[in-house]
Amino acid sequence: xxxxxxxxxxxxxxxxxxxxxxxxxxxxxxxxxxxxxxxxxxxxxxxxxxxxxxxxxxxxxxxxxxxxxxxxxxxxxxxxxxxxxxxxxxxxxxxxxxxxxxxxxxxxxxxxxxxxxxxxxxxxxxxxxxxxxxxxxxxxxxxxxxxxxxxx
Numbered sequence: 565x566x567x568x569x570x571x572x573x574x575x576x577x578x579x580x581x582x583x584x585x586x587x588x589x590x591x592x593x594x595x596x597x598x599x600x601x602x603x604x605x606x607x608x609x610x611x612x613x614x615x616x617x618x619x620x621x622x623x624x625x626x627x628x629x630x631x632x633x634x635x636x637x638x639x640x641x642x643x644x645x646x647x648x649x650x651x652x653x654x655x656x657x658x659x660x661x662x663x664x665x666x667x668x669x670x671x672x673x674x675x676x677x678x679x680x681x682x683x684x685x686x687x688x689x690x691x692x693x694x695x696x697x698x699x700x701x702x703x704x705x706x707x708x709x710x711x712x713x714x715x716x
Contacts, residue, residue: 568646568701573653573694580657581664588665598662598679603686606655610689610696613648616641617696621703642704648697656690659683 588595620641623633663683669676 568649568698573649576650577653577657577660580654581661584658584661585665588662592665597675598682600678600682601685602682603655603659603689606652606686606689606693609648609651610693613645613693613696613700616644617700617703620700624704624706638704642701645697645701645704648700649694650697652690652693652695652697656687656694659686659690663687 620633620638623631624638660683662679666673666676666679666683670680671677
C-alpha cells in the first residue's frame, strides 16, 4: 500500500469546493443557516486518529514490546488513516466553497455573516482531520530493518 499523495487530497478538495459552490449559487436562499459548530465532529475523529497513532507508534517502534501490533490491526489503522485524510480534504474543500460563496455576501445577508464563521471553524476542523489522518498513516509505517554486519 502506498502513502497518501498530497495531489490526491488537493484534487478531492478542489472538486468538493467547486461542487459546493455551484450548489450554493442555486440553493443558498432556501437553505437553513449553518450551525456554527458543524465542523467540530471532524475534530472528534481527528482526536481518535491521534490517540490511535501514538498507541500504534509506540507498539510498532518497539518501545512497548508487551503488545505487538497484529497485521490486520495495522491494516485497519492505515485504512482509517487514508479515509480520514480524504474525508478531511473533501470537507476542507466543501468549507472553502462555502466560505468563498458567503464571505462577499456577509455585509448584505445576515445569514451569510453567521455562515462565514461556520465555514472558518469547519475548515480548521477539516484541516485538523487531514493532519491527524496523515500522522496516523505515518505512525503505521514499519521501521527500517537494521542491517546486520557481515561476519567474514
